[in-house]
Amino acid sequence: MTDASLRPSRRALLQAAALTPAAAAVGAAVPASAAATPEEQARTAASFDAVDPRFTLAVVPDTQYLFDAVSIDPEPLTATFRYLVRERRERNVAFVAHLGDVVEHGGADEIEPAARVFRSLGALPHSVIAGNHDINGSTDDQRGDTPYLRAFGPSYQRRMKTYRSSSPGGYNTAHVFSGGGREWLQLALDWRMSDLGLSWAQGVLDAHPKLPAIVTIHEFAAPDGDGGAAPSGYGQTIWDRLIRRNDQIFLVLSGHFWPSGTTVLTNDAGHDVHAHILNYQDRYYGGAGMVRTYAFDLVRGAIDVETFSPWLIEQRADRRSQLGAEHVEMSGPADRFSLEIDFDERFAGFAPVPVPAPRPARAVMPTGTVAYWRFDGEGIGTPGPDGTTVGSGTVARDLTGNGNDLAVVPIQNSPAEVLKFSTEHHPVQPAHASLRFDGGQPARGATLRTGDRAPINSLKFERGYTIETFLKLPEPFVGNHGFMGVFSWEGRAADAGKTGGYSPDECTCSLNVSGERFLQYVVYPVRTDDDPTAWSHAIPTGRWTHVAIVNDGRRSSMYVDGSLIVRNPDLPSTGIATLGRPFVLGATSSGLRYGQGFYGWLGDTRIVGRALRPEEFLAPARRR
Incomplete structure (x- = not known):
């Protein structure tokens, strides 16, 4: 892909890249001065417009191959987070969610470098969940202490103003973020939910009955090989025990499997639930720090989805490797698409838009009114x-x-x-x-x-x-x-x-x-x-x-x-x-x-x- 083929919406990113010291080659280090300073982070926090009907949810899938024992390169993920911080105003980024499998083996030697990268998000609210590579994959959310929990558990999550609670054991978290003049519930769920975890999740939904909810979970949908998807065996359990019975949940995002895929499920209320797989660890450079942006447009009734690598875009076009040039942006039908959603209609069952009371005629006849029928x-x-x-x-x-x-x-x-x-x-x-x-x-x-x-x-x-x-x-x-x-x-x-x-x-x-x-x-x-x-x-x-x-x-x-x-x-x-x-x-x-x-x-x-x-x-x- 050449620079000329990038979408116009990428304009701000390319402008930022022109002002940022570019990596000379794949894997080259970016100077520490390129990272967002505390002052920049403070400005970023103030730049978000919670009332604008257009806002963005950014989602980062499995990054485990970037933090794999002695093969650690944090720069692709650092570049993604640097982009999200610096472009928060341009894209009106409301929240960032990671889908788990942050690292490959779950040890402190991998977790700690990853945690340093996450701290660069600063005031930009975000959630992290454990994938099966971050912990012992044979355990559920009652597994006890781990390097992952020490780095990303409740003590880390509660620094965000969006944080509301964690489940018993600390591996599931709930956030409420603002966007488009309303609040949205985000449930970040563990690789394997226990009965306690599911009970906690239901309690969170019950405590926020009027908020539309987005679920991020490491495993939910499995691909069908043709761009589609369906709940995996475990995903079906989560669907039956939590998602299908709660009409608030309209979007479920998961990683774990590849390639990417999408499906639309019908819940018990007869409404659509969109479920997406996004995972690029099988692609060049462990996914090259890919980010997927969900750009909500409450005016148009749409969510516009794009997937790209800020790290590769930052690099000079004439210095990118061939594989790097091929992975600047993912453009397949499961990676770049739009969802049409009548938000008022979809959310009417639990958060109906109040209809203004009739106004009497005397209240709508300003000076000079000639006739009113x-x-x-x-x-x-x-x-x-x-x-x-x-x-x-x-x-x-x-x-x-x-x-x-x-x-x-x-x-x-x-x-x-x-x-x-x-x-x-x-x-x-x-x-x-x-x-x-x-x-x-x-x-x-x-x-x-x-x-x-x-x-x-x-x-x-x-x-x-x-x-x-x-x-x-x-x-x-x-x-x-x-x-x-x-x-x-x-x-x-x-x-x-x-x-x-x-x-x-x-x-x-x-x-x-x-x-x-x-x-x-x-x-x-x-x-x-x-x-x-x-x-x-x-x-x-x-x-x-x-x-x-x-x-x-x-x-x-x-x-x-x-x-x-x-x-x-x-x-x-x-x-x-x-x-x-x-x-x-x-x-x-x-x-x-x-x-x-x-x-x-x-x-x-x-x-x-x-x-x-x-x-x-x-x-x-x-x-x-």
């Missing part, structure tokens, strides 16, 4: 149960008191079933209710229209405005619904004296959904003959979306889920060329006729006569 008991006096048909003439009151009430009007001869009450809603929507529209082509659907004398029909909004709504498209998204309307003002552009737009028959203002599910906001301003049009990305199906159109009196911009989109036109856009005709929710007319209605859910809709900041939206934008 919602479809719960405040907005519609007696909404029916979920799925109840909303009949023609039903009124949704304008809760500002400005007189812009909406009334249901079917499109042509559409049946009443095209509009129903729904209890579905965006998680932060003020009202916990919506309307389900079953519109389509030709001429099927329902609209909610203001009365002929409603003040909003003629408002020009020349000083600016903000229009917000919540919408959800069905999953699956079936049928032809291209350019269905979300909201609009009735009226022909030609009647407003606008001739420079797409069509003289189109509305003077509308929000629509294209066939590709792009949001389209088109408006004819008061003072110009243009039709500035904003386009979003393709919005998802099966998920609520918040949309805000913000005009500051000069230009209009669309925000989707609090984020500014790219395709906002840089054209003058002052006001809306309204014509005294109704504001409409659920459709867009052409030539004053409705060819189709909206298909999906619409929730709270609010119009304010000024430009709002994103943090003032009905779904306040969060900074990432």
Whole structure:
């Protein structure tokens, strides 16, 4: 592998390597000055962002061949730990876990050099477990005193702020670390668990019932030779006695066997448990201090996995051996991959995300609010149960008191079933209710229209405005619904004296959904003959979306889920060329006729006569 083939995410590592004295050849010593100083370690501890929804768990598998009697070379593991300390801010490293078989024979002559390397992690919290080579492999966690226990037992572990407890005998430990604005339980389990150890582990889980848990254990899964894996005989015991019955455990990481492999198991709650083998001791230079990073992204709902050797990357490309160049990064499907996990859904059984209580209308009508409609008991006096048909003439009151009430009007001869009450809603929507529209082509659907004398029909909004709504498209998204309307003002552009737009028959203002599910906001301003049009990305199906159109009196911009989109036109856009005709929710007319209605859910809709900041939206934008 050449330097040019490294992934862009490796950028920070390569930059650091350029500033670090490089090893002249495989196995060459790196000067002691290259190790992190106490001051650097202190800065590293302060650099971690526990709130950032992106953070990293670093995992180091079997390093035993680096600490093998008289064949000891600590530098590959030292380089890995040096990298994790120095790049803690760049990768937002929350925790480091070693999977056991730290050394080959378990004697003090091997354990002590290894322990010195671990101490270089300083303030970076970490756990260590015993593999069968670190202790007498025929014993369980009640084996008593060993050089391993003296070096890595409770007296060592409790130095970490993340440490919570150890099992009787001291060979199992529990840590709680922060990441993504929440806490995570990490159980570091021994090579062989006794009944006492298993009882302790269950007690830890019981004491932290709302924390998602990650188990690291030396042996759990065995490879199938084709990139897959399954619990080994001992792994099956741990699965049956501990993991499958505790829904908190969603990730199990083990070493011991090679090659690497992955599998997904189903626990007693019917949920996925991801189990991975990672072990590179059979590869060049005893694995060359390989580290696997699990980069959690709570926004995307994903964990991105990479495996690489900081020690080999630090070396100059023209001085690496051939085998070193081949092992800079592991790129097989069991070494570099992504997991898609809806964390909220996966953890709902033991730590459900609290749903904010409904907010009363008076709490979400800032100065300048022109109209606000919602479809719960405040907005519609007696909404029916979920799925109840909303009949023609039903009124949704304008809760500002400005007189812009909406009334249901079917499109042509559409049946009443095209509009129903729904209890579905965006998680932060003020009202916990919506309307389900079953519109389509030709001429099927329902609209909610203001009365002929409603003040909003003629408002020009020349000083600016903000229009917000919540919408959800069905999953699956079936049928032809291209350019269905979300909201609009009735009226022909030609009647407003606008001739420079797409069509003289189109509305003077509308929000629509294209066939590709792009949001389209088109408006004819008061003072110009243009039709500035904003386009979003393709919005998802099966998920609520918040949309805000913000005009500051000069230009209009669309925000989707609090984020500014790219395709906002840089054209003058002052006001809306309204014509005294109704504001409409659920459709867009052409030539004053409705060819189709909206298909999906619409929730709270609010119009304010000024430009709002994103943090003032009905779904306040969060900074990432």
